[in-house]
Amino acid sequence: MPSPFPFLTQTTGKIQAFPPRVLNITEEGSIIECHIQITDGKYGQDDILEFTSFLLIKKNQTSSHGYLVSKVITPTPIRIIRRAIVTHNITKFIDSLPSLNVIIPLEDLKRNLENITINGTLNWNDKTMRFTLCPINKKELEDSALPYLGLVLILAVIQAFAFVKQMDCAKTESSLKRSSYNTIVFMATSDAFVCHVHVYLASLFTPSSLAFRFSILLSFLYFMIFSVYDVKYIFTIWKSQYGTVSQRSAMLLYLRLYATLFILFILSVFSLHYFLIVCFSLWMPQIYQNIITNNSQVISLRYIIITTFPRCVLVLYWFAFPYNFMNYRVDGVLVITLFSLVFLQIFIIVIQKRYGARCFIPKFIQKLCINEEYNYHHGWSDIAKIRGTLECVICMAPIENTHMETGCPEIVVTPCGHVFHTDCLASWIDYKMDCPTCRAPLEGVF
Known part of the structure; x- marks a missing residue:
């Protein structure tokens, strides 16, 4: 099986570790979990490995032993392995997990947490790879x-x-x-x-x-x-x-x-x-x-x-x-x-x-799902018979009687029965969506 850590063969890398948490404290030491990203140190490359490491940290010792868990390594969910580690039932997973041995620089750790270098070995598939992980500069x-x-x-x-x-x-x-x-x-x-x-x-x-x-x-x-x-x-x-x-x-x-x-x-x-x-x-x-x-x-x-x-x-x-x-x-x-x-x-x-x-x-979907709109350009002969001579109250110009029976695109008849020039009402509704004469709401378009 090919290794999912090809950059580790270069013996160098970058590490970004998220805050660890303690899973269990035993007589031997503390079992900690830490989510880590490792790259080859070249920004923008495509080989970024995200994994979870489980380490046993012994008191006052400079080395630690643990395991790596990642989706590219084992199909077993991390939560199951975490539970097994806490309950000391990790035996059945050991063969499928890479073992990790790291040298912990205790003196550097005490002086500066941000500038530590970790040396270690990764054992997997009968291969041993040495690596050096440095914090991101x-x-x-x-x-x-x-x-x-x-x-x-x-x-x-x-x-x-x-x-x-x-x-x-x-x-x-x-x-x-x-x-x-x-x-x-x-x-x-x-x-x-x-x-x-x-x-x-x-x-x-x-x-x-x-x-x-x-x-x-x-x-x-x-x-x-x-x-x-x-x-x-x-x-x-x-x-x-x-x-x-x-x-x-x-x-x-x-x-x-x-x-x-x-x-x-x-x-x-x-x-x-x-x-x-x-x-x-x-x-x-x-x-x-x-x-x-x-x-x-x-x-x-x-x-x-x-x-x-x-x-x-x-x-x-x-x-x-x-x-x-x-x-x-x-x-x-x-x-x-x-x-x-x-x-x-x-x-x-x-x-x-x-x-x-x-x-x-x-069209048939429009008829089924969309309400039929009011026709603003229908004839206005009935209105003219009742009101006599009509004029547009927006521009105060008279409205001609041509096409009075059938209607035309130049003349608009509102649902409330008022008549205007199309251009005049179009300018009006840019500011008010209601009739200039009676303030009734105007719906739809013309």
Whole structure:
């Protein structure tokens, strides 16, 4: 069987150990568990081994003996092996587990926990490999992180300006009613996640380093995008679509928002891939909203591209760039899946803008599932007989009687029985979705 540790034959490597925990204390010593990542020391390589080590640490001894557990070694779940170690019933697993002997530098350990070198041997499949594991050099890590942090800073500024521009363009009541609440929630989730990632990255750097300061700045920027822009826009859309919002409704809105964030963050802990797929489906709710309102002009294609671009660049760096400083493995399947999903959504929105929001839905499905809309361009002869000469109250110009019986695209008749020029009412509803004459609500499009 080939070894899953090919880099150990090079006799050097890098180690990143997470805080150990004591499983059991015996007369011989302490049994500890530690999750460890080992690489060959070259950032961006694809041979990263994650395993759990179980070591018996004897009192005042410089050597320790233990075992390695990993999915590439044994199909037995780690929890079962952990239970067997605690209950001293590890015998049946010994043959399938690599044994590990390490030299613990007690003097170095007492002086400095961050700069210790561990020498040891790994015995597996009748082979013995000697290795030296060193801690990751923080200076090297910080230097390799600076280009990434500078790139993310540029992306954050672009994203913030694009969002402010969209909020300014879609501040009218009609635009807000046609915007999707859930699309902005997905954006807020991804922004909060990026903020969380950079808070974690800051904890890896020296507080006095430039990389630490950049990480804190990026965390603050994404927190501002989330807490100021995203949440404010979500509340504005909600208020526009549901009218006057009471204190109880506002509380339920925020409860729903943060419950969604909590659920998605839990998903990110168990499966980062599924979490990213959900976040990259951010335009699906807007596509659905376009179908419901039969209008696809509320969000510009430029804004869609500028907003999606930073998210795609981050995924490219994390999962497609082989020399990323975080040592994420290259995952071509995930990148292709996410980009295909994004391109599909943008393609659907482009089709909706060109041919209509419901162009790809068969007519019989529209009749079954979508309520028939009011025809704003029907004849107005009955109204003219009752009211006599008609004029548009928006531009104060008279409405001609041509096509009065059959109706025409240039003239709009509202459900409340008032007549306007199409261009005049179109300009009006950019600010108010109600009749200029009687303030009755206007639904649908013309």
